[in-house]
Amino acid sequence: MAIPDRQQRLLQKLIEQAQPSSLxxxxxxxxxxxxxxxxxxPEDDLTPQDRAFDLVDEAWESSAAKGASLTWQALELWPDCIPAYEYLSAVSKSKQQRIANIEKAVEIGQR
Structure with missing residues (x-):
């Protein structure tokens, strides 16, 4: 069974905070x-990347209009949020927009 992205990120954050020194x-x-x-x-312990990922997760569960708004908020927090561009590509109405968003995601991933 796959772990949902948010839960996986939360688990990773908990492990990072605990800093286990052995297996x-x-x-x-x-x-x-x-x-x-x-x-x-706690909200204060979340990075801009964490918040951006959470907004994109919420976008997938929202209407298209609200989802787009949440995704743009995510990009304001963290301009290199690849899942935000994936979301925008998925909901884009034109082929050109879909391609441009995927190209942006690939460009970020190659850095």
Whole structure:
């Protein structure tokens, strides 16, 4: 079963914050999370990238108009947000817009 992007990012953030120094410490951390929801990370601890990813996740669950607005907010926070360009490509009405957004995502990914 695939882990949703937001949950995967949250889990990665929790691991980074815990800074396990051994495989055993990492296993202990992961075991402590089994059977309960992942704890939320305080807003102050989120990076612009984290916030941008969250906005794009929300965009996928919103109407097209609201989704586009959320995606542009994500790009204001982090202009290199590849998932934002993927979203914009998916909802673009013209072939040219779809291609331009995918090209931008590829350009960012190649840096």
């Amino acid at each position: 055993e410490e990492l296993q202990h951390l992961l075991n402590s999370l089994i059977g309960s929801p992942l704890p939320e990370i």
